[in-house]
Amino acid sequence: MKGRKTAYDAARRLIQGVLLIFALLGAVPAFAADRLVLAFGDSLTAGYGLPAAQAFPVRLQAALRGAGIAVRVQNAGVSGDTSAAGRARLAWVLRSIKGNPDLVIVELGANDMLRGLSPDQTRANLDAILAELKRRRIPVLLAGMRAAPNLGRGYAARFEPIFPDLARKYGARLYPFFLAGVAAQKPLLQADGMHPNARGVDLIVRNLAPQVIAMLRQQPSGAQPAR
Numbered sequence: 001m002k003g004r005k006t007a008y009d010a011a012r013r014l015i016q017g018v019l020l021i022f023a024l025l026g027a028v029p030a031f032a033a034d035r036l037v038l039a040f041g042d043s044l045t046a047g048y049g050l051p052a053a054q055a056f057p058v059r060l061q062a063a064l065r066g067a068g069i070a071v072r073v074q075n076a077g078v079s080g081d082t083s084a085a086g087r088a089r090l091a092w093v094l095r096s097i098k099g100n101p102d103l104v105i106v107e108l109g110a111n112d113m114l115r116g117l118s119p120d121q122t123r124a125n126l127d128a129i130l131a132e133l134k135r136r137r138i139p140v141l142l143a144g145m146r147a148a149p150n151l152g153r154g155y156a157a158r159f160e161p162i163f164p165d166l167a168r169k170y171g172a173r174l175y176p177f178f179l180a181g182v183a184a185q186k187p188l189l190q191a192d193g194m195h196p197n198a199r200g201v202d203l204i205v206r207n208l209a210p211q212v213i214a215m216l217r218q219q220p221s222g223a224q225p226a227r
Contacts (some may be wrong), residue, residue, distance in 0.1 A: 004013075036074065038073075075226045100136055110178075
């Protein structure tokens with residue numbers, strides 16, 4: 001009986017090993033085919049106040065896959081992040097990814113503006129973020145932000161040009177205003193009047209997805225090795 005049991009166990013382990021090899025071989029092509037988009041931002045990216053399934057990265061991924069692109073959109077948004085906080089964690093986020101992403105959506109600056117921080121600081125931080133992504137040869141879609149009216153025209157005149165200026169400097173694609181069509185639209189906002197609700201997120205995705213699709217289709221498939 002002992003001999004039979006030993007033979008049975010050996011055969012079972014062999015079968016399990018073969019099945020595991022087939023599973024891994026089957027998984028590799030699907031993984032390799034997936035493009036990687038990194039949504040790097042603050043609460044607007046993170047999905048503040050929403051179920052995970054309604055957050056911007058999840059909804060964007062669904063839209064891109066619906067357009068026939070094998071893609072994974074990774075949520076690298078942190079609620080409350082300023083441009084300085086994003087700059088500080090960029091290297092760590094990139095290290096956590098195997099290979100460079102095919103595209104990074106940079107969505108930062110709203111919390112700088114809401115706190116009335118100097119636009120010079122915001123410009124310097126975003127400049128450093130885009131410089132690092134340019135050094136790694138990672139394509140960037142830069143999402144712009146507008147200043148709240150209560151901050152005055154002087155602040156807006158210093159803050160709002162940051163995004164088109166840096167997009168030109170680093171050859172990034174500019175999406176002028178992340179909350180276009182959503183800001184100040186009560187039916188599309190949560191109770192705080194600032195963060196988009198599920199309908200608002202879907203509108204953002206509908207407006208922004210064509211830009212992402214165009215960028216991904218211009219590139220060869222497959223994330224580049226990290227540098």
